[in-house]
Structures are given as C-alpha cells and as structure tokens.
Amino acid sequence: MPKTLKVPHTLVLLLAMMFVAYLATWIVPQGFFDTVETANGRQAVVPGTYQVAAESHYLTPWDFLTAIPRAFAAAQDVIFFVLIVGGVLAIARATGTVDALIGRLLEKHGDKPQKLIFAVVFCFALASSAIGTAGEYIPFVLILVALCKAMRLDAMTAVGMIVAGYGIGYGVSAFNPFTVLIAQQIAEVPVYSGLWLRLAIFVPFVLIGFHHVWSYTKQVQADPSRSLMAGIPCPLEGKETHDYPKLNRRHQLVLLSFIATLVIAVWGIATKGWYLYELGGLFVAWGLVITVLGKLDANTAANKFIEGTSDLVTTAILIGVARGIALILDDGKILHSLVYGMSLPLSYVSAEISAVGMLVIQTLLNTFIPSGSGQAYVTMPLMAPLGDLVGVPRQVAVLAYQFGDGFSNMIIPTNAVLMGIIGMAGVPYGQWFKFCLPLLVKLMIAASVVLIAATFFGYGLDVQPQIAAVVSQ
Template sequence: MGRQMKVPHTLVLLLGMMVVALLATWVVPQGFFETSITDSGRKMVVAGTYQLVEQKEYLTPWDLLTAIPKAFAQAQDVIFFVLIVGGVLSIARATGTVDALIGRLLEKHGTKPQRLIFMVVFCFALASSTIGTAGEYIPFVLILVALCKAMKLDAMTAVGMIVAGYGIGYGVSAFNPFTVLIAQQIADIPVYSGIELRLAIFIPFVLIGFHHVWSYAKKVSQDPSKSMMIGVPCPLEGQAKPSYPKLNKRHQTILFSFIITLCVAVWGIATKGWYLYELGGLFVAWGVVIAILGKLSADETAERFIEGVSELVTTAVLIGVARGIALILEDGQILHTLVYGMSSPLSHVAAEISAVGMLVIQTFLNTFIPSGSGQAYVTMPLMVPVGDLVGVPRQVAVLAYQFGDGFSNMIIPTNAVLMGILGMAGVPYTHWFRFCLPLIGKLLLAASIVLVLAVSFGYGLDVQPIIE
C-alpha cells in the first residue's frame, strides 16, 4: 500500500507562506499606488497611480523573524478577543446549558428525521452565524451518530448535519465576530453594515444544505445498501446510548441572558461605536453572569475559563502568524504590486465577474489559511484595494471573503474542526469528500449568483469610504 499524503500542520503552512512571501520580495517588482486618506483616517489606494520604486530594498531572514512578534502586536486586539470569547463559552458549557439545549432539540425531533435534519442544520448555522461556534459542536457528534443509528441512518448523515450547519453559518454569517466584524473593520466600512442582505440569504442557503443532507438520508433510509459507510465500523459499536441533561429553568435563564448580551452588543455597536475592547468586556460580564446563574464556584469558573482560552490558543497563534504574511508583503513593498497584478486581469471584465473571481481566490486560499480571522488579515488588505480599482464595492468584497472562507471550511483537510468531527464519527475523509463536493458546488454556484446581483444592485455603495 502506497504512502498516504500527510497534510502539514496549519502553522507550518503559514510559516511556509511567510518564507515564500519573503522570497517574493526579492524577485517581484517593488512598487506602490498613491494613497488618499478616507474620512475615518485610513489609507486607500488611488486607481491608475501604480509605479515602481526607484531603488529596490531587500528584506533579510532577520526581518522574517522579527515580523512574527510585530504581527502578533498588530493583531493583539483580535487575538485577545478570540481568547476571551473562548473562555466565556467554556464557562457556558460547564453549566450544561449547551448540552441541554441540543438534548432538548433531539428529544423533540429525534423520531422525525426530516425535521431533525432541518433543525440541526438551522440551529448550528444560526449559532455559527452569530457567535462563530465551531469546535463546540464536536461533543455532540456521538449523540447525533447514535440518534441516526437508531433511525436506521448512518454516521455520514450525522456529520452532514453538523458540518453543513457550521459551514453555511460561517459563509452567510450575519454578524460573526471572528469573520464579518474583522473583515469589515479591515475594509474600513461600518461593522455589521449590510446585514439585511446576509439575513435575507440565510434561509435559502440553509435550505440548500438541508436538501443535500436529507436527499442522502432519504436514500439510505429507503435502501441501506446506498450508504457511503458500508464496511466502515461505527464508533458506537458496543457503547451505551449517550445521555444529556434536561433543559431546566436555570438553563433557560442562561440562554435568555445570552440573548440580552447579544442585544446589548448590537446596541453598543450601533449607537456607541463599540468594537473589540468593548465587546470583549461585555463577554467577560456575561461570563460572570453565567457563573452566578450556573452556581459555579470561583475556582471552577476560573478553571473553565482557562480551559476555554487554551482551546483557542492555536487559533490565536494562527491569527498572529497570518498577519505576518501581509506584514512582510507590506514591508517588502510588493503588496501593491500584487494588488496591481490581480486587478489588471479583473479590470478587463465586468465588476460582476471580478466579484466571482474574488470568491474563487478566497476559496483557494482557505485551503492554506483555514482560520477565518487569519484569512481576513491575509486576504482583505489585497481584496479591498482590488475591489476599489475594478469597481467592486468593499461590502461585496467582504461577502466574497465570507463565502470563500465558510463554504470551503466544509471540505478542506487543513480544517482542524472538520477533521475532529470526522474522526469522532469514524467517517473517512475520502468518503466525506465524495459526499460534500456536490454540496460545495451548489453553494458556490448560489454564492456566485448572489455576488453578481449584489454588484448589479450596488450593494454596499452607501458605506463605501469617501476620499477627502
């Protein structure tokens, strides 16, 4: 049997990209666009002003090494926000609220496969869309596998429900703090602006995911021989049925406090200009409320918080290193050259086609940068000026980033959450690839249509920065 290809660790890929970026600064022509200052004080390139530098400067390997701590410093607000949210969500899990909510959902809809599949895809997509949950779904894998087994379905159906919800939620996110908020901040447009369109397309995309999973589950239910899992051992063989806590009044109160927290966040962003520092403080406050309502001791709350933070340390590191790639491109004076090179071919086609081209680029790059926040830092500094030059509104560029990041997360082997879910469910990646690829095709086609229409109807022009 031949050797299987081993996918390098994401950190290795990012560091490799930093090395490639450094080498690129030695061979790619260095140049720049003239810039103007937007009304918010950020720099924005001016179309048609690209020119080469008079004297080329070379970065050294030492510049590569120092770029890493510099990048961490520049991305510190995002890094610490991610860690805080992770810690607070861990406190919420410790109260049993998340388990009880999912358990209640399964209890109510578990005997009706069609309804169950829709509710799981919908609820997981909603959670990912609003607060960016992903790894939190891993504990529910075996519960769903057991339920599917009881309904004479297979583990592929269980994984399909989870991953379809997770990927679609990220792809059409209304206000995911790890993707939408960061990308819009980099694009210099108001955070959470354009939410009407994202809310409007949420249900249609969820229905695409539901239809794909249900069509497969229906075939397996009618003819078990059509299951993709034939011959693959089930991880629950010989194990007792998983259990989950009942949803009591304490859990309901904690869920209500979360809704209140979200409302306060939306109010603060809309009326007070809140951003990561204020939102981080709000999540800390919610964590204290959770601990009190959940009757957790101070020590247990601290332990759970640290546990949640530690689970997201990898994500935080990837965000910092990903920022380092853009930093090298900037210091090496080739960032604008890449923008010019990317915008040149796109400038020969309609802006609608350029928007679809951005989706293709984002989808491809997500293979190497599966972190949504990290991808925003790498790609948005390129996509925003490209959009400015070819007539694609920044809001549309952000939407193309969301689609490319979220949907491809469902299939790329560098996504740690996906591989963890597949591993727990006992689903081989090759089997999952065959199941998921048609779904990715459907979603990308629908996303392309949305992008074309968004450009045609001027989506985002109302918040496009004004040059002084």
Template sequence: MQKFIKVPHTLTLLFGMMVLAMIATWIVPQGFFETQTLANGRAAVVPGTFALVEEQHYLSPWQLLTAIPRAFASAQDVIFFVLILGGVLAIARATGTVDALIGRLLRRYGERPQMLILMVVFCFAMASSAIGTAGEYIPFVLILVALCKAMRLDAMTAVGMTVAGYGIGYGVSAINPFTVVIAQQIADLPVLSGMALRLAIFLPFVLIGFHHVWSYAKKVQADPSQSMVAGLPCPLGDKATPGYPELNWRHRLILLSFVSTIGVVAYGIRAHGWYLYELSACFIAWGLFTIVIGRVSADTAAQKFIEGAMELTTTAMLIGVARGISLVMEDGQILHTLVHALSLPLSYVGAEIAVVGMLLIQTFLNFFIPSGSGQAYVTMPLMVPLSDLLEIPRQVAVLAYQFGDGFSNMIIPTNAVLMGIIGIAGVPYGHWFRFCWPLMVKLLIASSVVLIGAVWLGYGLDVQPITASLSQ
C-alpha cells in the same frame, strides 16, 4: 487503504505559507499605489498611481521570524477573545447548562438533524447578512460539536453549518455595514441600493450551503467511517455522556442571559462600533453572572476558566501564525503589485468575462487582505473606474466584491475567525479544505451566473452616477 493524502499539521502548513510569502517578496516586483484619506478617516488607493519602488527591499529570514511575534501582537484582539471565551464557556459547562441544552435539543431534533442544520445555516447567514457577525459564532462551536456528537454526526458537520452560514451571509449580504455599505460609498452609489436582488438570492444560496453540509452529514450518520475527521481526537474527549440533566430554572436563566449577551453585543456593534475588546468584556460579565446563578465556587470557577483557556491555546497559536502570512506580504510591498497586475487583463475582455474575472480576483485577494472593509478600500477604487470603462454597472462590481470577499472567508487560512472555529472544533485545516472546496466551487459557479445575469439586465443602472453613465 488510506482515505486521504497525508496533510501536514495546520501550524506547519501556515508557517510554510509564511515562508512562501517571504520568497514571493524576492520575486514579485515591489510597488504601491498612492492613497488618499476619505471622509471617514480610512485610506483608499488612488487609481492610476501605481509605481514600482526605486530600490527593491528583500525580506530576510530574520524578518520572517520577527514577523511571527508581530503577527501575534497584530491578532491579539482575536487571540485574547478566543482564550477568554474558552474560559467562560468552561465555567458554563461546569454548571451543567450546556449538557441540559444539548439534551433538550436532542429530544427536539434527534430524529431530524436536517432541520437543525438548516436552522443553524439560515440563522447564522441572516445575522452575518444583517450586522456582519463573524467572531460572535465562536461561542456556539463547542455546543454544536457536542450536539453533533450526540446525534452520531461529527465535528466537521458542526463546523460546516457554522462556517457555511457565516460565509454565505457575508457573500449575499443585503445590509452588512462592513462590506456592502463601505463598497457602495466608495463606488458613489446610494447606501443599501440594489437590495431587492440581494434579498432574492439569499435563500437559494443558503440552500446551496445547507445541501452541501446535509449531504455530508447523511453519509457520516449512515456510516461513521465516512467521517473526514475519523480517528482524530474530539475536542470534548471520547467519553460518551451518560445522560443529560433536565433543563431547570438556573439553566434557563443562564441561557437567557447568554442570548441577552449576544443581543447586547449585536447592538453595540451596530450602534457604537464595538469589536472584540467590548465583546470580550461582555462575555466576562456573562461568566460572572453564570458563577453566581450556577452557584459555582470562586476557586472552581477560576480553575475551570484556566482549563478552558488552556484547551484553546492551539487555536490561539493558529490565529497568530495565520496573521503572519498577510503581514509578510505587506512588509514586502507586493500586495499592491498583485492588485495592479490582476486588474490589468480585465480591460481587454468583454463585460461578461470581466465581471467573472472581478469575482475571481476578489476571491484571490481575500487571501492577502482578509479584512472585508480593508479589501474594499484597496480594490474598489480600482474596480469602479474599470467597470465604467467596460460598461459594467458599478452595482455589479460591488456585488462581485461581496461574493469574492464573503465566500472565500470560508476557506482562506488567513481568516482568523475561520481558524478560530476549526481550531476549537479540532478540525485540521487540510481536512477542512477538502470539505469546503466543493462548496466553494458551487458558490462561485452560482455567483458567476448571477453576475452575468446582472450585467445583461443592467442591475444598478438606475443608480449609476451621471458622470459614469453607461451607453445603452
């Protein structure tokens, strides 16, 4: 008896979504909002200005095909970051540092895998909540896959703890500069206001993610046939590691430099607005340092770098095609139509239903606008006046945006970071979807409860702008 219904290859699935997006541009009326340039130079939509285009423009199959190379060009920063990272990590593996680290972690957590899972989910969630880290987790994936393999777990467990930490951290973020800060600025709220509630719900949501991953991991550890990726090739190969070297001073220095590189990256993101180009440069520098300390010859390092990059070619392809889905929607001018149509029904329901509707709309729209800040600039100018009309505090509308954007990052195939993580781990998207959707349901139910409670308790009324004050 087959465990699962046959799911197409991830690349086939993504291209099929591009085709469906093109067909949608033939059916959905095309329209747009006027936009205005804010003080930070970003464009935001102007509420009440939606208008249909005078002449419908139908995308042709040829334009669908040309969208693919354009999508690769649009996602080039993520693609090249993944390829460079794969090459650099291959050099690090050649020094024996990764195997030595796995051996040390096995001795510490080998009999307590639940502690490892909790630690990874918690730490990744903390980082995403504080500084909006996302792509920075990609270097850890292969290490976690190798560690899980040695602990009789599987690649799905490694991806689960990584993505759960990333998505939950974004969803309940206290100070994320790419989501919370931007959304509050658009809503005319004091920056970082309302932090107490977000801090209070952080641990409960992290525990929801941990419980989901650990419940699955326990079943796999007890019976490997229960693995959702059983029978699929492991990205590290099928040969068992005969033994793990001792963690010597060279390995320790390489690991210390890796942690330092992550620290430099975090500082650069926070202080100088760095992104993937600068991140790639930092990891290239770490790779060169690893070559010197690990005493890897130049020719060996070059060969390992190429091999590592080649191993992630499939991942790069998935990232490029995933970007094409939203690109087709943008070309077909139906994105603003969807936003407008989804927001209209909320004006006819009560506050409690409307705030849950906001959550679902933000969750749905993240499929088409996978950028957290981009989604804020498109949706928040519409949700803010709508929340005023329905007597929902603006702070609650911001929280609904956070939940919808953050949690859905864990499952939407248009998220380049997600596709990079599952691609590196060798987990097909269909298998990941089956693992993740129950977690999404749990998080959406929990966040709906929080949002309804926030409406009842008047969360954010203390900072509500006077011009938008709510009747008591």
C-alpha cells in the same frame, strides 16, 4: 501499495504559506498606488496612480522570523477573544446548563438533524447579512460540536453549519455595514441600493450551503468510516455526557443571561461600533453572572476558566501565525502590485466575463487581505472605474466584491475567525479544505451566473454615477 499522502499539520501549512509569501516579496515587483485618507480615517487607493518603487527593499530572513511574533500581536484581539470565550464556556458547562440544553434539543430534534442544520445555517447567514457578525459565532462552536457528537454526527458537521452560514451571509449580504456599506460608498452608488437582488438570492444561496452540509451528514450517518474526522480526536473526548440533566430553573436563568448577553452584543455592534475587545469584556461579565447563577464557588469557576483557555492554546497559535501571511506581503510592499497585475487582463474581455473576472480577483485577494473592509478600501477604488471602462455597472462590481470576500472567507487560512472556529472544533485545516472546496466551487458557479445575468440586464445602471473624465495630476 503506496502509502496514503498525509496532510501536514495546520501549523506546518500556515508556516509554509508564510514562507511562500516571503519568497514572493523577492520575485514580485514592489510598487504602490497613491492613497488618500477617507472621512473615517482609512486609506483608499487612487486609481491610475500605480508605479513601481524606485528602490526595492527586500525582507531578510530575520524579518521573516520576527514577522511571526508581530503577527501574534496583530491578531491579539481575536486570540484573546477566543481564549476568553473558551474559558467562560467551560464555566457555563460546569453549571450543567450546556448538557441540559443538549439533552432538551436531543429530545425534540435528535432524529431530525436536517432541521437543526437548516436552522443554524439560515440564522447565522441572516445575522452576517444584516449586521456582519463573524467572530461572535465562536461561542457556539463547542456547544454545536457537543450536540453533533450526541447525535452521532462529527465535528465537521458542526463547523460546516457555522461557517457555511457565516460565509454565505457575508457573500450575499443585504445590509452588512463592514462590506456593502463601505463598498457602495467607494463605488459612489447610493447606500443599500440594489437591495432587491441581494434579498432575492439570499435563500437560494443558503439552500446551497444547507444541501452541502446535509449531504455530507447523510453520508456519515450511512457510513461513519467516510467521516473526514475519522481517527481524529474530538476536543470533547472524555467529556461526553450520556445522562443529560433536566433543564431546571437555574439552567433556564443561565440561558436567559446568555441570550441577554447576545442581545447586548448585537446592540453594541450596531449602535456603538463594538468589536472583539468590547465583546470579550461582555463575555467576562457573563462569566461572573453565571458563576453566581450556577452557584459555583470562586475556586471552581477559576479552575474551569483556566481549563477552558488551556484547551484553546493550539487554536490561539494557529490564529497568530495565520495573520503573518498578510503581514509579510504588506511588509514586502507587493500587495498593491498583486492588485494591479490581477486587474490588467479585465480590459481585454467582454463585460460579462470581466464581472466574473472581478469575482476571481476578489477571491484571490481575500487571501492576502482577509479584512472585508480593508479589501474594499484597496480594491473598490480600482474595480469601480475599471468597470466603467469595460462596461460592468458599479453595482455589479460591488456584488463581485461581496461574493469574492464572503465565500472565500470560508476557506482561506489567513482568516483568523475561520482558524479560530476550526481550531476550537479540533478540525485540521487539511480536512476542512476537503469539505469546503466543493461548497466554494458550487457557490462560485452560482455567483458567476448571477454576475453574468446582472451585467447583461444592466443591474445598477439606474444608479450609475456620471463619471467625469479623470485628469491626471
């Protein structure tokens, strides 16, 4: 009987993808679009200006090797945020608050995990849709893993709840300033126009995510051997609590301080443009506060912080290597060539098929450009005028971008936030791929139906700009 195919370690998979990207820089023609600087200092490509580079400069094996430490430097914001959160949560756990909270939740929902799953998917999707939260979910990973473990569920369920909410929220976002706002500005349609459709599809898409996670959970409950995490150690192994403490006044104060920290984080993101450096500083402050509230001495808090960060060194390494794939493609000057080559076939098919083609292109390109705003600046200046040529309203082109960027965020290994989440939960990427791929297929089919209907019924034609003829420079 043949041996079961063993999935390589996540680090091996990422390094292999980096090497494939490196080989691609020798095969794919190097080329570029002209770019212009936008009002906020970002570079946007100019449609119709693609040209093959006059001289090709190929990356050497040394360039490949040095790309790895450079990728760590490029991903330092996510890496250090993950380490800080892990350390601070270890302090929080030392106060007994996390275990007390889990015990309280088990009392209320221990026999009804479907309510917990729906609430987490819905709330995370709502937050991502409204303000573009993503890395902010990392503090919840170990808490939900511990809760799922106490409910006799696996870490895959915990990650599924978080990532399904995050990806779907980005995909059907109503107000996300990092995707919707930027893409609509580039496409020259009114900001936040077409809101009614995005609001109408929010709950149906959330239900798709909930159904997928809940179906898996029921399968594992019925037969634990069918868990994708069977035989894989949990990061909380040996740290289980069976006699949960009562939620006392001190624990309540720690929880209130956590809620206050999240409120301040949302305020900072929405009004001050905060991102991971500022959020990291905020969590450091929270760690100091809970040390006092939890009546921990300085040495205990310091030891717990170091212990928490030590547990996430593997995760930090995976995040750094994941960033290297996009870095190699950018260094090899083939990113624009890939965008150009993928867009060409759309001019030969119907408008409805072109809209679905835009979804496929945006999904594929998200592997190489994992930043939502970065992808908008590279692709939307091309997709918007291309839509004019093939009969796809610009509003539909924006929707295709949202779907492609958001849904594929759940599975692409170049997404540092995803790698941070699954790394903290101890979920190997190969196992996560098996879990997430069917969900991605379901969402892509639903998204294709929406795009075809939106194109057919002229969604966005009421705000379609009158495009003047482009005069070549």
